[in-house]
Amino acid sequence: MIPKSPTEAHEIHKKNYCVLGDVYEVVMVPKELELEKESSVELRFQVPDVRQAIRDSMRTREVREFVSGALAGAMTKAVLAPLETIRTRMIVGVGSRTIVGSFLEIIEKQGWQGLWAGNAINMLRIVPTQAIELATFECVKRTMTSLQEKWNQDECPKVKIGNVNLEFSFSWISPVAVGGAAAGIVSTLACHPLEVLKDRLTISPEAYPNISLALRNIYKEGGIGAIYSGMSPTLIGMLPYSTSYYFLYETLKKSYCQAKRKTSLNRAEMVLIGAFSGFTASTISFPLEVARKRLMVGALQGKCPPNMAAALSEVIQEEGLKGLYRGWGASCLKVMPSSGITWMFYEAWKDILLVERQHL
Template sequence: LKNFLCGGFAGLVSRTAVAPLDLIKTHLITSHGVHGYHKSATDIFCEIWERDGWLGLFRGNGVNCIRVAPCKAIELCTFEVVKKMLSSQGNPFCGVAAPVAGGAAGMAGTLATYPLELIRTRISLQAWSPFLCGSALLCQWLTLGFSALYAGLTPSILGVFPYAATNYFVYDGLRSAYHRATGKRHVPTGLTLLFGAVAAAASSAVTYPLEVARRQMQLGSVALVARNSTLDVVRQIYAEEGFLALYRGLGTTWLKLVPAAGISFVCYEAARR
């Protein structure tokens, strides 16, 4: 229960703190496919500010918080349970307990809260009130059927397992290296923030093309996306826009992940104590 509550709190605080960067990242990923031209992060920031004011920078954050709190709580609880099972003496997966548990945790959180993530993506790109548009959009997706709420789930699942596995593997590796070097049991808060940021940056770089494909599939901004697989979408983006298009918005993502991942892991370590 402690991990569950702490995970939910960590998700709320970290996601709200970086909501403007997450919104800009979503626009960076989708602006070219939708409008046919590139926009910089500065252009998008100024456009949102002029159109909607500072509240516009937090469009979709309410839905995101509703999603992130249970997602992070489920993720941390799953990680602890699976890691404990795999770390038992004699288990053949003992040596890879952290990455396997991390991947399983990421998948569990994603499956449980994915419809809210899809709705949040749509709301974040609306030009009007996020509250009115969000209500109408939710009704629209509900009328289209259950499967419509899971559009783009495949690239999410394909991306979340290696992302979460890499994230926890790097983080646990850095913590273990610190313990071996210093002999201290607890990692200082500053280093916990740093380790979490490094782990998140590494894992996001590995899986970012799948994130781009997922956003495009959610928005239907790639032609004939309904008949394309995840790899087809990645290939199409690469063929039409080049290799760098698969990493559009990665810099903004890293800026967002530094505080978000750090805060999450600080709360996680506090719960473990």
């Protein structure tokens, strides 16, 4: 073994060690343990790509159905706001008892703009309500259909009691009816305060001239509970309406297409079937709607029934059974075109946002 020269040893020594010291002593440590006198911390922030997130979300079927419902609701309410104003006034007993009389009375007292009283809050209400309602209906209907198919494929569980065989099957449950009920419940829970605001602005525009003042006055009158006044009767009235409404539309659409041997409806057929579905559902649930409106705006007239049964009883005592259908003509005048036009706009937007996207 050849010994290394002092120069080579010194070079190796320099490569493998570093010198740390001060005026008192010198310490030699390996370079792996060398302490850096300066260290830099680098922070990187990545701004989220909002546009890409929106594009990704729009690829989902549920979001496109939600957007279709919002657009359909906005376009429908912009056209039919005057009918909604007349209908609400007649139901709660404000002003004339006829459609023409209410129309002329509003024009005389408030001018043409009075026909759109409360329309700003109505638009704010209907856009999320219609979007949530239609998207919930489609989602629940698909989910129920999928669960039924999976249940049938896996064979329904059976129980034998003596000579009796019991088979648990959910084929008797209508996914459309369940979807309709869920749509009404979810949309009501989410958007009920906007319904209260809309009615107050429509009935008493003098006391509630704008949204902010209406919110302040309602809160002073009864706190948070006042904003949700009439929630229970609304849910009770909404359940039979939304269930029958969606069930009728889907059933009539399917039956008509089968009879005509076609795969889809044209726009005029959508309007007619939607209008008939709305008319029938409204007729079935209208007494509950009268009671609901009485409860929601009863405070404005100085008398508010304690519950829905009391409201119905009050109407019958004052006006008889026909009082349960007071404003029914105005309601049908509003509900029928509203239902038909909403389905037409909704199916049209679905064609644009869903069908055409599938071919891209």
